[in-house]
Amino acid sequence: MQQLFETGPDVWKQLDGLSKRQRRLVISAVNYHSLMQPGRELLYKIYMGEDWQYPRLTDTSTLNGSLTKGAGLKPVVEFKARSTSKPKTAFTPHYFDPHHQLVDWNERYVLLTPDDASDMTVKARNLSSRLPMRNQIYNYCELHFPLLFDQVRELLRRKREKAGYQAIETYRPDSPSDLFARGAVHHPASPIEPGQPDSSAPKAVIIAMHWLQPGGAERWAMETIALARRAGLLPIVITNNDSHQPWIVSKDLDDALVINLTFPAQDGIGDVPLLRALFEQYNIRGVLIHHNQWMYDRLWWIKRYYPHTFIVDSLHILEYHDRGGYPNQSVSRDPYIDLHHVISPQLQDWLVNHHGISAKKVVMAPLVGLTADQMHPRYKDRVQQDVFHIAFVGRMTRQKRPEAFINVAKEMEHRFPGRFRFIMHGSGDMDLEVRKLLEKYGLDHVVERRDVSQPVSATYDWADALLITSINEGITLTTIEAISRGMPVLSADVGSQSTLVPVQGLLPRQSLGLVRQSVRSLLRMDGHEEDRRRLWTAELERLQEFSRKESADSFFTRMLGEWAQ
Numbered sequence: 001m002q003q004l005f006e007t008g009p010d011v012w013k014q015l016d017g018l019s020k021r022q023r024r025l026v027i028s029a030v031n032y033h034s035l036m037q038p039g040r041e042l043l044y045k046i047y048m049g050e051d052w053q054y055p056r057l058t059d060t061s062t063l064n065g066s067l068t069k070g071a072g073l074k075p076v077v078e079f080k081a082r083s084t085s086k087p088k089t090a091f092t093p094h095y096f097d098p099h100h101q102l103v104d105w106n107e108r109y110v111l112l113t114p115d116d117a118s119d120m121t122v123k124a125r126n127l128s129s130r131l132p133m134r135n136q137i138y139n140y141c142e143l144h145f146p147l148l149f150d151q152v153r154e155l156l157r158r159k160r161e162k163a164g165y166q167a168i169e170t171y172r173p174d175s176p177s178d179l180f181a182r183g184a185v186h187h188p189a190s191p192i193e194p195g196q197p198d199s200s201a202p203k204a205v206i207i208a209m210h211w212l213q214p215g216g217a218e219r220w221a222m223e224t225i226a227l228a229r230r231a232g233l234l235p236i237v238i239t240n241n242d243s244h245q246p247w248i249v250s251k252d253l254d255d256a257l258v259i260n261l262t263f264p265a266q267d268g269i270g271d272v273p274l275l276r277a278l279f280e281q282y283n284i285r286g287v288l289i290h291h292n293q294w295m296y297d298r299l300w301w302i303k304r305y306y307p308h309t310f311i312v313d314s315l316h317i318l319e320y321h322d323r324g325g326y327p328n329q330s331v332s333r334d335p336y337i338d339l340h341h342v343i344s345p346q347l348q349d350w351l352v353n354h355h356g357i358s359a360k361k362v363v364m365a366p367l368v369g370l371t372a373d374q375m376h377p378r379y380k381d382r383v384q385q386d387v388f389h390i391a392f393v394g395r396m397t398r399q400k401r402p403e404a405f406i407n408v409a410k411e412m413e414h415r416f417p418g419r420f421r422f423i424m425h426g427s428g429d430m431d432l433e434v435r436k437l438l439e440k441y442g443l444d445h446v447v448e449r450r451d452v453s454q455p456v457s458a459t460y461d462w463a464d465a466l467l468i469t470s471i472n473e474g475i476t477l478t479t480i481e482a483i484s485r486g487m488p489v490l491s492a493d494v495g496s497q498s499t500l501v502p503v504q505g506l507l508p509r510q511s512l513g514l515v516r517q518s519v520r521s522l523l524r525m526d527g528h529e530e531d532r533r534r535l536w537t538a539e540l541e542r543l544q545e546f547s548r549k550e551s552a553d554s555f556f557t558r559m560l561g562e563w564a565q
Helices: 009-015 020-036 119-128 133-144 146-163 176-182 216-230 273-281 299-305 326-332 345-354 402-415 431-441 456-462 477-484 511-527 529-546 552-563
Strands: 041-048 077-083 107-112 203-209 234-239 257-260 283-290 310-315 339-342 362-364 388-393 420-425 447-450 465-468 489-492
Touching: 009 077, 020 041, 020 077, 020 107, 020 257, 020 273, 119 431, 133 146, 133 431, 146 402, 146 511, 203 216, 203 552, 216 234, 216 283, 216 310, 216 552, 273 299, 283 552, 299 310, 310 326, 310 552, 326 345, 339 345, 339 552, 345 362, 388 402, 388 456, 388 477, 388 511, 402 420, 402 431, 402 511, 420 456, 431 447, 456 477, 465 477, 465 511, 477 489, 477 529, 489 511, 511 529
Parallel strands: 041 107, 203 234, 203 283, 234 257, 283 310, 310 339, 339 362, 388 420, 388 465, 420 447, 465 489
Antiparallel strands: 041 077
16 A cells, blocks of 8 residues: 655564554555655554544544553554655644544554454444333334334334435535534644645546445445556545445555544644645646545535646435435535436436436446346256255345345244255444354354455355345346356345346335345245346346446446546
8 A cells, every 4th residue: 555654674673563454554554644744754653442443544533642652552663754745834733623622643543453353343342331211112012012013113214214304504614613602622823825726736536435344335436446557547535434444455555645543633714724735736637536425525625726737526325314314415416516327227217307416427336346247147056955055145134134135034933944045145333243143043054154354246146046134225246247157036025126127126215015026026036037037127127228238337437537637
């Protein structure tokens, strides 16, 4: 990865004692602090946290040591590094939280996490602490009455879904006077006019991501990093969500500048020092946004000082919460965005026909061809004639609704013992709940768990059908992958899944109906091979028709090539 600092060769020998992921997190942290304090030499103290924590790399705890030195931890590595950052304007040595000045002792305290840490280990720690009564009731209902409880959630989803179609107010950044009037800040501020990069500055593109861990949006974001590299642009990757960042080890990041933000980080009133440092030293041709709230909130600054920077956001899914989720943010920041990339007809319709976004600013470019060859597939015969295999591929999160899949397995095993077997492939913050449900229903011999360290291709090779139980989706990559590998897909009728899955493969959104219809559909496919093949053929025709549109890969290759000129 790119390094914006100098240090001695003995330091790298010390860092060899860390894993590749941990070393790269250290480089990311030092890059950030080097940008914030150009030319300074700082002492970095690296600590190893617990599996219930997330890395702390750029937030105020890295200045005051509250989570490391203040918690009695001992550093595993110490070294000095001098910033090689050379911006055009001055950067203050004074840091503030909303109410107090922070003392800078020329030291930075960086907290790493063990390689076996996961979202589940973090969540398990939180669940072990005493929860408010309402949370305890929620968790009890979710474990003991998952299908009935989902009926309550469905009522809330419908209410929130309607809210997403109401008018969205255009975002207006807070002025210094607004912030002081609200008492949000109490420290002084002075506007800073950023400088322009040298004519010889490297051409770059900022790729703003949610995090560096498995997910559909993240797979596409990683592809745009590779496309930027092939176009001759330096990828500057900025993430803004807590994560152990397992994908930071990817070869696509080998020559990228990576900054994993943790919060609260340094920001000035009316100033964005991190962006100022980057724009003054790199010829940034554009910004690609992949579910990154921090970047959405600072687009105004880019357009104010660097108005010719081309800004594109990629939208994957219309959420029920927050009046649409990231698409809501996209609409509210539309004055600062040059192009909205969407992956499904549903999102295109929502932006243009329901929220008045100019059709010229919206491009629908599907993620076909990203992870599978959909143009030359072959039908896959059953793995076993006496056992039917069903796969779940996705993160173990609320959105994917793994408890519905488990209840399908429970019902099938109860009614037809031994005739159906299931695999759940993925990891996430619901791993603990999934494990508890499988134990509660006695399904350990019926449902096999596979985490993200295992190849998903092996799961597809094993399966006779893919079952998608999600509460919400755009168009899933797993749908495209399964059809391309010759197997049919049963999917909840959510998002734009009906673009690829015909009516005979669609399931009710509400959990009780989904489980009942899944049982009927799987039983029919098990007993009538011609029906299984007929469903796959219909889905393949839809996928190949959809694939005639220009793919996201093709569109972004062309666009990034133009930026590199």
